[in-house]
Amino acid sequence: MLGLSIRNLALILVVWLSGCSGMDSMTSDKTNTRTLQLFNWNNYIAPETIQRFETTCNCQVKQDYFSDNEEMLAKLAAGATGYDLIVPTGNALHTLIRQQALLPLNKAQLPNLKNIESAYLNTRFDPDNQFSVPYAYTLTLLGYNKNKIQELGLPTDTWALIFEPEYLQKIKHRVTVLDSPRELMASALLYLGYSANDQDEAHWNQAEALIIRAKPYWAAFSNTSYIRELAIGDLWVVQGYSNDLFQAALDAHKTGRSFAIDYTIPRQGAVMSLDSMVIHRSGQHPDLAHQFINFMMDGKNSAELTNLIGSGNPNRDATAFIRPELTHYPVIFPDPSALLHLEMLTDLNHKQRRALSRIWTEIKLR
Amino acid sequence: MKEIADIPEKTMRHSSPLLRLIAMLVYAFLYIPLCIVIVFSFNDSKLNAEWVGFTLHWYQTLWHDHEMLLAVRNSLFIACCASTSATILGTMAGLAIHRYKLKVLPILAFTPLAMPEILLGVSLLLFYLQVLNLTLGLLSIILAHTTFCIGFVAIIVRARLQGMDESIFEAARDLGATPWQAFYHVTLPLIKPAIIAGALMSFTLSIDDFVITFFTKGIGEPILPIQIYTMIKVAVTPEVNAISTLLMLLTLTLIILASRFDSSMLRDPSR
Amino acid sequence: MQLSNRLIKWLISGPPLVFLLIFFVAPSLIMIVTSFRLPGEFGGLAPLTIFSEHTSIDSGLTLETYQFFLSDWIYLEIFLKSFFIATLTTIICIAMAYPLALLIANSPRKFRNLMIMLVVLPFASNFLIRVYAWMIILGPESTLSHVINHILGVLGLEPVTLLFSPFAVLIGMVYVHLPFMILPLYTNLEKHDPILLDAAQDLGANRWQQFWCVTWPLSLPGIFSGSALVFIPVLGMFAIPDILGGTGDIMIGNLIKDQFLGTRDWPFGSTLSIMLTIAVLGATVFFTWLARSVMRSP
Known part of the structure; x- marks a missing residue:
């Protein structure tokens, strides 16, 4: 009797497992197609673009998202291997190159490289673009509910809006800042009149004090959820990425809200992130990754990064396809005078990372 | 009176x-x-705030969410493998601890249950990356889940053995049965309810585990609790409620089944 | 015969022992070693050989991370804060679990199993779902929030946000861990001999005195084992502050998680984990000692 029931149990198990594999064939019926593993910023490519690439190359694209460069690097270090393509910002790109984690690009497979504006090539992070090609750029800005801020009579062109209690008390708990030590410290340093890349300990401490003083007025540290909350009117002021603020403004407009979302470059300056496409050594499909890079450098496809996502575009050929009202938008395409106020972040060594982590812990604790 | x-x-x-x-x-x-x-989960509104009307829409969305179905499949697969191996190893551990009054094995088997899960997760992550050089994926999760499930099975099996009369086994041996025969015909039938309960218990624990999975997962293979966590953190829609409801049904069934086989397990405060 | 018995012993205890040595003991040792190393330039760990040139210690191991931990009060403060939250959670759990456990233990025998089953059943749902439920209940648009803020408005007070606050974290902690308190308490209370209470009553004790002088002292071992089961997991929790917490709700667990998935500082993450292990061991010893001394004293 026992033998019988153990056999029954085994039978149940077999049925169970085969049931699972049956679901397998149901969920991924295209088992023969190749899959491109993409590790990209949250909200940084339109589903339309992905779909078009999938049809063109007869493959599947699987995306994982990050919302902070440090998070991306940490996940890679902590065993997230197998991504074909990653879209890091300059400083993280520099780290990945020095780590020898990237495959050199085969330029013969990238004829569309000619479309990229030369100003965005040969950056100090990757001279000669051996490992990377520019994807798009974003700015870290102040986004706000235009009507509400006008009503309250607050200024919109200064980081003081998220750091000075004098302004913050009128918008208490309606403000979020990025949950990113680097980005938040950069804004604080800029507001204090230093460079976003300042590494002086005393200046860091000043910035920390500034942040701790302002923190009681903030609702949250948020990297993604602010998009929705700004668009439905729960938040009035945020520190956010230009493409996410574009999304929030679009959502608010589309759903017919009674207010508008706007965003500006504060006069103290802002951080500019030039994000590039790179091929990771652990990926399974370097060929497919090259195809994707070339596809994204095509003017029409690249233009969607601006038209649908709202990011700045380093692609010369894309200009023709970009909606004309966007080409004159100063936060998407900053004019030369604004460019002077924009800084790209550089990477930190492990001592500095530890110091920053300590400051961040203290900020969270207070 | x-x-x-x-x-x-x-x-x-x-x-x-x-x-x-x-x-x-x-x-x-x-x-x-x-x-x-x-x-x-039956509410006809995207916001989880007030009742608007009845709908099955979120279940339909779920049914077409390939990523989510894949996560369910992966989690079921992990739970099957982890509970099978944990049941075998845990039964052996339970038997050994009971019969030989070992000193080390109980410490090894029961300590993972008494520690915050994050410690096991983090140490396994370091071990996989530095020593085994393992690509994180389904296998790394299965091994991790097995590690903490062994203790639960061992506890249940040992509790069952403690209530048993040892002399039956001795009698069988005296009557000339080989150790295997004595085990197969005497001990095994007696502890069978505990084994089944332990297997169902580990299946439930495996499918529910978030913290250890969080640290030992790889890329490309969605896992149910991680998928739920991402949905909660990034974009909450009632689809989360729908998958929650279904998952509750599944684990509820398993727990009731497990308690039918061995009601004493309900008294072992597990986790 | 002797030999085959020993063989059987190893056949049975060997496989689980080996498995646990590999997947529990070895990882723990690796974690200890990691805490004495230096973080790599790009994350992970610095190679051991490089540092032998710069330091007098040949092994390349260093106490730097421990010094860093001790150099600053904030890490100790986070430990204290986590201890505080864990203690508060435990006390609330005792307060909520006691009446229920008492009621179940005093119910007719045939109902007890059902009532205990009803306590265990919420376990059947995923941990994240139980936390998520509170996101719905405490959310800014929820009925509860509206009611509370309406009352506060009538009283002329500022409206409050319930979600993303220390209050939400505490509720989540209590909700997830409450059954761990109810079960051991019930197991203890169930064993009490009603004759003791009769005796107390015959001696003229009122109900409150009966409870305070008989039931309560006898139930202390149950309370302590329940406390250990609540206190220890709460101490290492990161998901609940992560999901329900606000700008300031950070616990040891979050800090550890951040070292691995945020700042690429494995040695510091390992050091924090070891400190947490020590804290957990301390708590276990404390609760065991409490339970023993209570058992002995009467």
Whole structure:
């Protein structure tokens, strides 16, 4: 009797497992197609673009998202291997190159490289673009509910809006800042009149004090959820990425809200992130990754990064396809005078990372 | 006469109306949140705020969410493998601990249950990356889940053995049975309920585990608890409620099954 | 015969022992070693050989991370804060679990199993779902929030946000861990001999005195084992502050998680984990000692 029931149990198990594999064939019926593993910023490519690439190359694209460069690097270090393509910002790109984690690009497979504006090539992070090609750029800005801020009579062109209690008390708990030590410290340093890349300990401490003083007025540290909350009117002021603020403004407009979302470059300056496409050594499909890079450098496809996502575009050929009202938008395409106020972040060594982590812990604790 | 009147008073001693009220409130505290999750899975509104109308829309969305179905499949697969290996190893551990009064094995088997999960997760992550050089994926999760499930199975099996009469096994040996025969024909039938309960228990624990999975998962293979976590953190829609409701049904069934096989396990406060 | 018995012993205890040595003991040792190393330039760990040139210690191991931990009060403060939250959670759990456990233990035998089953059933749902439920209940648009803020408005007070606050974290902690308190308490209370209470009553004790002088002291071992089961997991929790917490709700667990998935500082993450292990061991010893001394004293 026992033998019988153990056999029954085994039978149940077999049925169970085969049931699972049956679901397998149901969920991924295209088992023969190749899959491109993409590790990209949250909200940084339109589903339309992905779909078009999938049809063109007869493959599947699987995306994982990050919302902070440090998070991306940490996940890679902590065993997230197998991504074909990653879209890091300059400083993280520099780290990945020095780590020898990237495959050199085969330029013969990238004829569309000619479309990229030369100003965005040969950056100090990757001279000669051996490992990377520019994807798009974003700015870290102040986004706000235009009507509400006008009503309250607050200024919109200064980081003081998220750091000075004098302004913050009128918008208490309606403000979020990025949950990113680097980005938040950069804004604080800029507001204090230093460079976003300042590494002086005393200046860091000043910035920390500034942040701790302002923190009681903030609702949250948020990297993604602010998009929705700004668009439905729960938040009035945020520190956010230009493409996410574009999304929030679009959502608010589309759903017919009674207010508008706007965003500006504060006069103290802002951080500019030039994000590039790179091929990771652990990926399974370097060929497919090259195809994707070339596809994204095509003017029409690249233009969607601006038209649908709202990011700045380093692609010369894309200009023709970009909606004309966007080409004159100063936060998407900053004019030369604004460019002077924009800084790209550089990477930190492990001592500095530890110091920053300590400051961040203290900020969270207070 | 006086005695008879006393009895009801004594049995009701602590069950004063106040105590009953408080106990009812605690039950409500336990159940209302789950009921709300279930009710809102049928709510015809994207916001989990107020009741708008009945719909099965979120279940349909779920049915077409390939990523989510893949996560369900992966989690079921992991739970099958982890519970099978944990049941075998845990039964052996339970037997060995009971029979040989070992010193080290119980410490190794039971400590992972008493520690915060994050410690096991982090140490396994470091071990996989530095020593095994393992690509994180389904296998790394299965091994991790097996590690903490062994202890649960061992506890249940040992508890069953403790209530048993050792002499039966000795009698079988005296009658000339080989150790294997004695085990197969005497011990195994007796501890079978505990083994099945342990297997179902580890299956439930594996499919539910978030923290250890969080640290030992790889890329490309979605896992159910991680998928739920991402949905909660990034974009909450009632689809989360729908998958929650289905998952509750599944684990509920398993727990009830497990308790049918071995009711004593309910007293072992697990986790 | 002797030999085959020993063989059987190893056949049975060997496989689980080996498995646990590999997947529990070895990882723990690796974690200890990691805490004495330096973080790599790009994350992970610095190679051991490089540092032998710069330091007098040949092994390349260093106490730097421990010094860093001790150099600053904030890490100790986070430990204290986590201890505080864990203690508060435990006390609330005792307060909520006691009446229920008492009621179940005093109910007719045939109802007890059902009532205990009703306590265990919420376990059947995923941990994240139980936390998520409170996101719905405490959310800014929820009925509860509206009611509370309406009352506060009538009283002329500022409206409050319930979600993303220390209050939400505490509720989540209590909700997830409450059954761990109810079960051991019930197991203890169930064993009490009603004759003791009768005796106390015959001696003229009122109900409150009966409870305070008989039931409560006898139930202390149950309370302590329940406390250990609540206190220890709460101490290492990161998901609940992560999901329900606000700008300031950070616990040891979050800090550890951040070292691995945020700042690429494995040695510091390992050091924090070891400190947490020590804290957990301390708590276990404390609760065991409490339970033993209570058992002995009467």
